[in-house]
Amino acid sequence: MSFDPDRVETITFDSYSTIVDVDAAESALADRVDDPEPVSKLWRARSLEYTFVANEIDAYQPFYEMNRDALQHALDAHGVDLSTAERDEILAVYHELDVFDDVREGIERLRAGGYDCYVVSNGNPDMLASMVEHADIADLLADTISADEVETFKPRAELYRHAAARTGTPIDEIAHVTAAWFDVMGAQHAGMQGVWADRKASPWEPFDGEPDLTVESLFELADALGV
Structure with missing residues (x-):
């Protein structure tokens, strides 16, 4: 697929990893934890896997709870015994994760170019509120849209269609920006243009087409839109 900047009226962003x-x-x-890297990787992988399974078996719960269950599994799998209080302290890091350097200036350019910007995320509303505050982008966003509103996770088309309705934009006039390959595919399947934020020079998934646009930063998206 190829990116069509003339079709873009609204831009939506994923939150975590984007x-x-x-x-x-x-x-x-x-x-x-003596060796935190494998625990962290399993934690993230399981939290996403739980959302995929929840979509198929109607087992929705807010993403913060999914994340708590995934963290407990990762700790158990690596033989780490922590108290509930310690686990919750680790989990709370999701309220203050590091913000990518290009985020505020990149979204400022897009807003100055006339694009309404939204966050569309699996995160529940409290998570998104703290993320937006920590990232210092509340003044740049029209709104945040949570999977909690429809009780289904990405990459289900229902969530992207709900987001389009909430923005008041025809779905084919939205560009969705995300670091997650499955989120790109989900957005495209629902009718959006999919923009892959590939900050780590990762290989693309080979089995079902390609992103409409791949960028290393939000500045490249602004360039592609001519703003």
């Missing part, structure tokens, strides 16, 4: 860096959660494990 605006804030989930890899920074590893630092919250460092004081309590």
Whole structure:
């Protein structure tokens, strides 16, 4: 597929791994786990896997609860025994993850170019409120849209269609920006243009087409839109 800037009226952003860096959660494990990297990676992987399974078996619960269950599994799998209070302290890092350097200035350029900007995320409303505050982008966003509103997770088309309705934009006039390959595919399947924020020079998934646009930063998206 190829990106069509003339069709873009609204821009939606994923949150985790797109605006804030989930890899920074590893630092919250460092004081309590001898080898935090594999625990952190399993934690993130399981939290996403739980959302995929929940979609198929109608087992929705807010993403913060999914994340808590995933963290407990990762700790158990690596033989780490922590108290509930310690686990919750680790989990709370999701309220203050590191913000990517290009986020505020990149969204400022897009807003100055006339694009309404939204966050569309699996995160529940409290998570998104703290993320937006920590990232200092509340003044740049028209709104945040949570999977909690429809009780289904990405990459279900229902969530993207709900987001389009909430923005008041025809779905084919939205560009969705995300670091998650499955989120790109979900947005495209629902009718949006999919913009892959590939900050880590990762290989693309080969089995079902390609993103409409791949960028290393939000500045490149602004360039592609001519703003």
